[in-house]
Amino acid sequence: MSNTARRVELHFSVNFHVRSPLATSQFKMATETMAVASPRPWQGIRDAKKAEQAARIPVKWRLNEFPPADTIDEVAVAFCKCAAVGHQLCNNLTEIMFLDAIEDAKKLDLYFKDTGKTVGPLHGLPMTFKECFHVEGYDYCNGYISKTFKPSKSRTYVIQLVKAAGAVVIAKTNVPQTMLVVEADNNVFGQTKNLVVHHLTCGGSSGGEGSDMGFRGSVIGVGTDVGGSVRIPAVANGVYGYRPTCGLLPFYGYAAPGYTGVNTGIPATLGPLAQSVRDLTLFTRVPVVGVIYSSGLTPHPPIRRALREAVAKLKAAGFEVKKFVPPTLTSIREVTAELFTLDGLSYQKNTLKEADEPPVQSVLDIGFWNMPRKSQEETWLLNTRRLGFCKLMLDRWQDAQIDVVLCPVGPHTPVLPGQWDNDTYTVAWNAVDYPSMVIPFTTADPALDPKDANFVGLSKIDATNEAQYEVYPIFFLDAKIDPFLDGPELLAGAPAGLQIVAPKWGDEQLLADVELIDHALNGKPAGEATFSSGIPKL
Numbered sequence: 001m002s003n004t005a006r007r008v009e010l011h012f013s014v015n016f017h018v019r020s021p022l023a024t025s026q027f028k029m030a031t032e033t034m035a036v037a038s039p040r041p042w043q044g045i046r047d048a049k050k051a052e053q054a055a056r057i058p059v060k061w062r063l064n065e066f067p068p069a070d071t072i073d074e075v076a077v078a079f080c081k082c083a084a085v086g087h088q089l090c091n092n093l094t095e096i097m098f099l100d101a102i103e104d105a106k107k108l109d110l111y112f113k114d115t116g117k118t119v120g121p122l123h124g125l126p127m128t129f130k131e132c133f134h135v136e137g138y139d140y141c142n143g144y145i146s147k148t149f150k151p152s153k154s155r156t157y158v159i160q161l162v163k164a165a166g167a168v169v170i171a172k173t174n175v176p177q178t179m180l181v182v183e184a185d186n187n188v189f190g191q192t193k194n195l196v197v198h199h200l201t202c203g204g205s206s207g208g209e210g211s212d213m214g215f216r217g218s219v220i221g222v223g224t225d226v227g228g229s230v231r232i233p234a235v236a237n238g239v240y241g242y243r244p245t246c247g248l249l250p251f252y253g254y255a256a257p258g259y260t261g262v263n264t265g266i267p268a269t270l271g272p273l274a275q276s277v278r279d280l281t282l283f284t285r286v287p288v289v290g291v292i293y294s295s296g297l298t299p300h301p302p303i304r305r306a307l308r309e310a311v312a313k314l315k316a317a318g319f320e321v322k323k324f325v326p327p328t329l330t331s332i333r334e335v336t337a338e339l340f341t342l343d344g345l346s347y348q349k350n351t352l353k354e355a356d357e358p359p360v361q362s363v364l365d366i367g368f369w370n371m372p373r374k375s376q377e378e379t380w381l382l383n384t385r386r387l388g389f390c391k392l393m394l395d396r397w398q399d400a401q402i403d404v405v406l407c408p409v410g411p412h413t414p415v416l417p418g419q420w421d422n423d424t425y426t427v428a429w430n431a432v433d434y435p436s437m438v439i440p441f442t443t444a445d446p447a448l449d450p451k452d453a454n455f456v457g458l459s460k461i462d463a464t465n466e467a468q469y470e471v472y473p474i475f476f477l478d479a480k481i482d483p484f485l486d487g488p489e490l491l492a493g494a495p496a497g498l499q500i501v502a503p504k505w506g507d508e509q510l511l512a513d514v515e516l517i518d519h520a521l522n523g524k525p526a527g528e529a530t531f532s533s534g535i536p537k538l
Contacts, residue, residue, distance in 0.1 A: 072112070072124035076105035076168050079126035083171055083217030090193040090202070092184070092211035094131045095138040095172040101126070104168050121286055121318025123166030128218040130206050131175045132255045133159055140255040143177045143186030157252040158222065158270060162283075165318060170218060173208025182232050184208050195237045203236035205229040206273070210237040213273045220283045221273045224254070230271035242280045243271045249284065278515075287513040289314055290324025290402035297330050297424045298462055300412040300469045301452060301488070302444035306496040310406060310441060310521055317520035324400050327392045329428040330461070335385050336427045337368060342382075344373035362418040390432045397503055404513050405501040411465050413444050413494035419468065422461070429501055435510050436501040439518050443495055446488035 054062075070078075080098040087093040108124055111117075118124075134140055134152035141147035159169060177186040184192035184207025192207050194200040195214030202211045206223025210233025213221045223230045225243040234241025249270040272283045293299075293307055314321050345368060352359060363369060374382065397405075408425045429436045451470060457463030469487040500517060502510035 072105040072108045072168070073102060075124055076102050076126060076170065079216075079218055080170050082215065083128070083212060086195070086212055086215030086217045087171075090195055090198075090211045090215065091190055092174055092192045092195075092202070092208040092215075092217075093128075093171045094141075094174050094189055094208065095135065097135065097138065097169060097171055101168050101170040104163075108166060108168070117316055118166060118318070120165035121282070122162055123318075125162075125167045125220065125282075126170050126218045127162060127167045128171045128173050128209060128212055128221045129156075129159060129169060130209055130221075130223045131172045132179070132224060133172065133222070134253060134255055135159060135169065135172065138172065141188055142179065142255060143175050143188055145187055148188060152255070154253060156254045157250045158254075161250070167220075171212075173206070173212050173221065173223075175206070175208060176204045179205045179229075181205065182228070184211070184233075201236060203233035206233045206271075207236075209273050210234055210239065210241070213237060213239045213275065216275060219274065220279055222283075223271055223273060224251075224268050225271045226266055226268035229268075230273060234273050239273055239275055240277060240280055241271060241273045242284065244269055244284060281512065281516070286319055287403040287516060288320045288322070288401065289517070290322055290397075290400050290405045292324055292326060292329075292405055292407035295326055295329035295407075295424070295428075296333075296458065296462070297411045297422065297465060298455070298458065299408045299410075300466070300491075301449035302413050302442075302491065302494070302496045303408045303411070305449055306442050306498060307406070307408070310498055313521050314406075314517065319517075319520065321406075322400065322402065324396070324402060324405055326396055326405075326428075327389050329424050330459075332386075332389050332428040332431050333422075333424040335382055335389065336431050338371065338374065338378075338382050339386065339431075341368050341371035342374045342379055344371060345369065346373065362421075365418065365421050367421065386431055393432045393434070394503070403502070404510065404517075406517075407499050407501065409438050409497055409499045412468060413491050413496050415468060415491070415494075422465065425499065433504050434501050435504075435507045436499055437510060437514050438497050438499050439514065439521070440495055440497045441521055443493050444488070444491045446492050449488055451486075451488060 080101060083093065084096075084098070087096075105124065108119060111119060112123075129135070131140065132142055133156040134154050136153060136155050137151050139148055139150060140152050141150070155163075163169065174184040174189050174192045175186065176183045181204055182201070183204040184202050192202045192211050194202045195211045202208075206221075206225070206229045209221040209223045209230075212218060213234075214237030223233065223241075225231065228243075230241045230243050246267045246269045251268070251270060272280050274280050274283070291307065291311055293304070298304075299307075311321050359369060410420065410425055411422055412420075414420070426436075452466070455466050457466060469491070498521075500510065500514050502513065
């Protein structure tokens with residue numbers, strides 16, 4: 001017996017003490033492996049250990065192959081099963097559309113397979129709707145016996161919108177007779193039960209939605225609210241519910257519970273129910289993104305590519321993206337430079353003079369050192385110009401009807417020490433006092449970001465900036481850096497992040513929008529979302 005086989009035998013005897021049938025079979029398998037294995041002894045030990053490990057998993061538990069990633073078809077089936085179980089326990093569904101939903105899901109899978117793209121921001125999202133919404137081919141009885149077996153011939157507008165965005169509608173949910181009761185009970189479908197405590201009310205009038213959502217029968221459910229009809233079922237079943245301002249979500253074409261155009265005098269509104277605020281946000285709002293590709297200072301090729309790739313990803317994720325033309329940011333920067341040097345940098349110069357200390361080169365290069373002191377009248381004029389830019393930025397923003405702006409952080413990636421001497425794309429937002437945030441996105445790559453041989457500068461500053469990407473003066477380079485490297489090679493791997501900006505006082509909304517944008521660009525989850533946190537398995 002070889003030394004390797006002897007070590008294996010010793011291993012089994014130590015671990016099993018008494019030679020069991022299992023140990024015997026494993027030992028035989030291991031030693032047989034030795035006979036044909038490579039002469040390197042560690043391989044035989046490895047194979048024996050793997051054989052022992054595998055033998056400890058019961059045969060019926062072993063996977064023949066790893067399961068593939070979930071398809072939309074499988075997601076739809078899983079949620080349909082979950083909704084079916086919830087309905088049998090709580091009686092919360094009215095029109096069941098499982099078979100149609102699964103067919104829709106298969107079409108979405110085929111579309112993604114053929115194009116590599118999603119249909120929209122709700123691609124594959126399982127949804128349910130309150131009974132009062134029309135889906136062609138299904139009843140809309142609203143709990144009235146007289147209206148049963150009269151299928152809709154059209155589709156409520158909001159359902160048209162969500163299906164166009166890729167949602168999969170799997171069912172409609174129960175309501176109270178007359179739609180005026182904080183309940184979900186009628187002579188057609190009966191009483192819906194509370195998901196959390198069966199003998200308590202499920203709330204209403206969107207009670208079926210609340211019960212179904214509590215059971216996670218769908219990702220987002222849509223109800224209506226005229227006096228608490230979304231919020232009460234939400235609290236009764238321990239989920240999130242949102243009553244938006246009337247008109248935020250379209251009501252057109254729903255099956256009204258009374259005479260058309262005649263309601264209680266209090267306007268009703270659509271509202272979603274979900275398992276998280278993230279899911280409510282997903283349904284109600286996708287930010288409109290304005291993009292600044294360049295504004296008086298042309299970004300280097302890596303930044304230009306980052307913007308193009310970000311726009312493509314945002315569009316693929318269903319964001320509305322449009323070009324935004326602000327007041328020229330370089331013009332704003334000129335004013336800020338004057339405002340930074342109102343006293344001609346007298347304090348800094350005097351402090352250096354006390355010890356005969358010279359300014360370092362980067363301080364000289366930034367362009368502020370020789371700016372003169374401003375008079376009081378000049379200061380007033382500069383502040384007036386800054387306020388003028390504030391008004392102009394607001395006008396452009398409102399005309400564009402955008403929520404946030406996507407733009408460069410700088411005209412280039414990080415460069416050599418002392419070479420970042422232009423803050424146009426950041427200081428402009430300080431001047432107008434707009435909150436902004438930076439997110440990482442990609443990195444410079446010489447293969448993807450070649451020099452632009454046809455570049456023509458917009459100005460002397462623009463040409464100088466682009467020249468930084470062409471070649472670096474050798475005297476700026478560390479001795480450890482190859483002096484023959486040109487710009488693209490020297491900057492290879494440098495982070496190419498992006499900046500997202502919101503209007504003044506829009507800080508909270510900026511944080512919320514950046515979560516969504518970051519998820520689209522970098523794949524990082526935006527908070528806890530039901531849809532991304534797991535699929536029910538039955």
